[in-house]
Amino acid sequence: MRNLDVTTLRSFVAVADNGGVTRAAGFLHLTQSAVSMQLKRLEDMLGVELLDRTGRRIALTAAGEQLLAYARRMVALNDEIMSRLSEQSQEGELTLGVPYDVVYPAIPRVLQQFNAAFPKVRVHLISSFTLTLKEQFARGEVDMTLTTESGTGEGAEALCTKPLVWIGAQGGVAWRQRPLKLAFGRHCVFRPHAVAALDRAGFDWELTVESDSDRSIEAAVAADLAVQIALQGTQPSHLEVIEHGGALPDLPEQKINLMTGKSGDPARDVMADLLRAAFSISEAPRLKAV
Structure with missing residues (x-):
């Protein structure tokens, strides 16, 4: 009976989660060659190819996709055992x-x-x-x-940059109405960007919902009573990015800082x-x- 090496499984999961060997190596604090060697060792042990390297970007093979779920569970279980039973477990x-x-x-x-x-x-x-x-x-x-901000101030580290997008109810039409009805939190840092973009484009708009409750704002937008803006990819599942085809003004990018x-x-x-x-x-x- 052959035994899988948790270290190689950890590298495989990191490659899958981080989108490639380079990012995985940085996350694991290893060299790219070390991660590549661990993947090759895992493939040799299993006798299958886990990554398709023929295209411009590597991708998981069917065998790799199947292994990924098992690998996650084994790595998580290994870490849980070490953390719970080790005397050095941090509290x-x-x-x-x-x-x-x-x-x-x-x-x-x-x-x-x-x-x-x-x-x-x-x-x-x-x-x-x-x-x-x-x-x-x-x-x-x-x-x-x-933090989500336009720049990266002193003592902060930029993690990524994302565009702001208009979001509304699924299949909604509120974005077509004029004046454009907006829903924002009182202290939302995205609000000035939306207002500035609308003013520059000469749009009539009105603030329909202003609340400290994120749930209240989402409810109003989901009911197609107003629209709001969000970082691309972070909108709730019950709301959608508005495909306005240029009918609404473009919005700037924002940084996610740490x-x-x-x-x-x-x-x-x-x-x-x-x-x-x-x-x-x-x-x-x-x-x-x-």
Whole structure:
């Protein structure tokens, strides 16, 4: 009976999740050649090709797609055993701030991966507006926070850049109405960009919904009473990007930044690495099966 090596499985999962060997090597803190060798060793052991390297971009083969689900479970189980039974298992608390706009889809998976690695570290997730989170970080009320901003200020690290897009109800028509009805949070950092773009284009608009409740805003937009803007790829599943064909003004790009404060704490460093990987993936599609 042959035994699979968890290290090679971890490299395989990293390649699949990060969209390629280069990004996976950075995430694992290994050289590209080391990751490539581990993948080759795994393929030799199983007697199948896991990656299709014939095109411009590598992709998962059917066998690779099948292995991926097993590999995730084995790596997670390995990490859980090591964390729960090791005497060096770290305990404590970590407070993470995340803007409402970028909680989904990345943060649930980040929390799941972190819990597998540090089951005894309690994570407090605070979801709020960027301005509020930056103030809390400055006061030491959160250990690290993500922000969505036009630039990257001092003490922040840019993770990725995404365009802002108009979003509305599925199959909705509110975006065709004039004046254009908008729904925004009172402290939403995207709001000035939408207003500026509409004013430059000479659009009539009115603020129909203004609330501190993200749910209230989503409900109004889902009911096709108004439209709002969001970072591409972060809109709720019950809303959709408006394919307006130029009928609405273009919007600028925004950066997703990370503020971590002091480093050197293992749990904090792992959380930071998971966030970097999760949001850098948005710039490079995950590997698809062929």
